[in-house]
Amino acid sequence: xxxxxxxxxxxxxxxxxxxxxxxxxxxxxxxxxxxxxxxxxxxxxxxxxxxxxxxxxxxxxxxxxxxxxxxxxxxxxxxxxxxxxxxxxxxxxxxxxxxxxxxxxxxxxxxxxxxxxxxxxxxxxxxxxxxxxxxxxxxxxxxxxxxxxxxxxxxxxxxxxxxxxxxxxxxxxxxxxxxxxxxxxxxxxxxxxxxxxxxxxxxxxxxxxxxxxxxxxxxxxxxxxxxxxxxxxxxxxxxxxxxxxxxxxxxxxxxxxxxxxxxxxxxxxxxxxxxxxxxxxxxxxxxxxxxxxxxxxxxxxxxxxxxxxxxxxxxxxxxxxxxxxxxxxxxxxxxxxxxxxxxxxxxxxxxxxxxxxxxxxxxxxxxxxxxxxxxxxxxxxxxxxxxxxxxxxxxxxxxxxxxxxxxxx
Numbered sequence: 001x002x003x004x005x006x007x008x009x010x011x012x013x014x015x016x017x018x019x020x021x022x023x024x025x026x027x028x029x030x031x032x033x034x035x036x037x038x039x040x041x042x043x044x045x046x047x048x049x050x051x052x053x054x055x056x057x058x059x060x061x062x063x064x065x066x067x068x069x070x071x072x073x074x075x076x077x078x079x080x081x082x083x084x085x086x087x088x089x090x091x092x093x094x095x096x097x098x099x100x101x102x103x104x105x106x107x108x109x110x111x112x113x114x115x116x117x118x119x120x121x122x123x124x125x126x127x128x129x130x131x132x133x134x135x136x137x138x139x140x141x142x143x144x145x146x147x148x149x150x151x152x153x154x155x156x157x158x159x160x161x162x163x164x165x166x167x168x169x170x171x172x173x174x175x176x177x178x179x180x181x182x183x184x185x186x187x188x189x190x191x192x193x194x195x196x197x198x199x200x201x202x203x204x205x206x207x208x209x210x211x212x213x214x215x216x217x218x219x220x221x222x223x224x225x226x227x228x229x230x231x232x233x234x235x236x237x238x239x240x241x242x243x244x245x246x247x248x249x250x251x252x253x254x255x256x257x258x259x260x261x262x263x264x265x266x267x268x269x270x271x272x273x274x275x276x277x278x279x280x281x282x283x284x285x286x287x288x289x290x291x292x293x294x295x296x297x298x299x300x301x302x303x304x305x306x307x308x309x310x311x312x313x314x315x316x317x318x319x320x321x322x323x324x325x326x327x328x329x330x331x332x333x334x335x336x337x338x339x340x341x342x343x344x345x346x347x348x349x350x351x352x353x354x355x356x357x358x359x360x361x362x363x364x365x366x367x368x369x370x371x372x373x374x375x376x377x378x379x380x381x382x383x384x385x386x387x388x389x390x391x392x393x394x395x396x397x398x399x400x401x402x403x404x405x406x407x408x409x
Contacts, residue, residue, distance in 0.1 A: 024142050027201045028154040031139050033193050034098060035158030037186060038128045040166035041101055042070050044182055045121075048171065051179035056114045066108075066121045068358055073125020074132065075354040081126070082133040082347035090138050091203035093130065095194055100127030102190040109183035129354075133347040136331040140342070141204045146281065149332050153277030156328040160269035160320075168259060218344035223337030223397030228345075230288075230387050230398075231330045232352040237383035238295070238323060239360025241302075241376045244368060251373040252306055261316050268320025276325025280332060285399045288329045288391055294322030296384045303377035337398055 045052060045066045053063035085093055104124035111117045136152055143151035170182040218224050241248065246258045254261070272294075276287055298319035305311040331349060338345035367375045391399050 022144075023147055023151060023154065024202070025154070027142055028139060028151055030193065030196045030201050031135055031142075031155040032158045032161075033189075033196070034094065034131060035135060035155055036162050036166060037098070037101060037158070037190055037193065038131055039159050039162035040170065041105060041124050041186060042067065042128065043162065043167050044170045044186070046167065048174045048179040048182065051174060055112065055179065056117060058114050062114070066117060068361060069118050069121045070125040070128070071354040071358040071361075073122040074129040075125075075351050075358065076129075077126045078129035078133050078350040078354070079347045081130045082343060085130070085206070086343060087206040089203055089205055090134060090141070091197065091201060093134060093206075094138065094201075095197055097127045097131035097134075098190055098194055098197070100124070100130070102187050102194075105183045105186040105190070109180040109187070125354075129350060132350040132353075133343070136335065136346050137343050138204060140335060142202065148335075149280035149284070149328070150277050152332050152335075153273060153280060153325070153328045156331070157270070157273055159327050160266055160273055160324050163262070163266050163269065165266065168263065218338050218341035218348065221338050221341055221345075223394065223400075224334065224341070224345050224348075226390050226394035226398035227330060227333045227337055228348055228352055230390050231334075231349055232356045233383050233387040233390075234292070234295075234326060234330070235353050235356035236360050236363070237299075237380045237387070238326075239357050240364040240367070240383075241299070241319075241380050243357075243361050244364045244373065244376060247368055248302075248373040248376050249312070252312065254309060254312065257309065257312075261312060264313055264316040265320040265323075268317045269324030270320075272321040272324025273328065275321075276328050280325075280328065284329060284333060284336075285391075285395065285401050287325060288333070288399055289388075291322045291326055291329060292384055292388045292391060294318050296322075296381055296388070298322065299377040299380035299384070303374075303381065306377070333399055 045063065049063045052066070053059055056063060101124055104120045104127065107120035108117055108124075111120060135155060139151045139155035140148045170185075173182045173185065219228075245261065246255070249255055249258050249261060272291070276291075279287060295318070298315040298317075301311055301315040301318065306315070331346065334345040334349045335342040363379070364376065367379060395401055
């Protein structure tokens with residue numbers, strides 16, 4: 001090769017390497033497993049409440065607060081922890097967060113005191129606040145710019161897997177071997193994950209001192225506030241129905257079909273996530289619009305046609321298809337809009353996400369007592385209306401028609 005051609009090859013190497021660089025699948029699957037474990041840790045008590053309440057000597061309602069205190073721990077600590085750790089290297093930080101999960105689940109499994117269990121669940125929520133604030137950004141950093149949306153989709157696959165497979169499996173294991181066994185199993189899986197992360201996930205640096213900014217500065221970046229507002233309202237709407245789906249189905253005389261409805265929802269969520277992962281790089285705006293409409297259509301079917309089981313299952317399919325890719329879409333939109341303030345925006349998104357989950361539980365409980373379970377689908381429609389308006393109006397910043405490539409350092 002001539003000197004000229006060698007020089008040309010060297011000049012073209014960075015772009016050529018960028019084009020050749022693909023998805024680091026093994027590393028992203030480790031992050032997806034972390035997402036799975038954090039999501040499952042949050043929702044696992046829902047299927048174990050009768051046994052947990054008996055062992056801890058409290059009512060089922062009090063035992064149900066183990067889910068709420070987890071969300072509160074996440075909501076309260078995601079922003080301050082992200083600010084405090086912005087300069088730390090990502091891999092040790094992630095391993096620290098997952099170690100917190102192992103400790104909290106072990107204490108939960110061994111505790112016979114309600115106060116200690118609640119403290120352990122709060123610690124798990126704090127660990128989740130740290131993990132969630134860095135997982136999406138970590139996934140972005142591991143992939144080239146053209147594949148960052150797909151990287152986040154792979155990492156976020158843990159959410160529908162936890163809902164569709166993890167919770168039913170944990171509930172079955174709890175019934176077969178006692179409610180403590182699923183939590184000990186979570187500890188064992190987390191230890192294996194720590195080994196996986198140590199071996200397969202490349203480290204990434206934190207921000208340099210001169211690059212760090214105040215957390216709320218991200219709110220001044222055009223597009224961040226629309227994404228965050230849609231996140232809060234969308235998750236609130238979803239949680240009102242999801243958290244009380246058993247009560248809703250019981251009101252329809254379908255109490256024995258809860259597992260099947262959730263399985264259908266979970267399977268459709270996986271399909272929705274796959275579609276989002278394939279198209280997000282080119283069609284983020286269209287996908288979030290379609291997702292909102294699909295969830296709204298599911299709510300409309302449940303509001304108007306829920307008298308027949310076939311329509312309920314159809315609604316579960318529409319709901320899952322719409323919801324499955326929403327975490328990926330919103331986290332990607334937040335990262336794109338925030339640019340260099342992506343970590344701060346992700347921390348605020350995590351905080352609002354968990355605040356909405358906690359709020360959805362409260363709002364759903366109030367609606368159940370005041371208006372009955374039939375009010376849930378109507379409340380979803382009412383909440384999604386302003387969310388849809390924000391998505392449609394934020395076509396320049398927040399949910400633009402054409403995504404700009406964002407390179408996360």
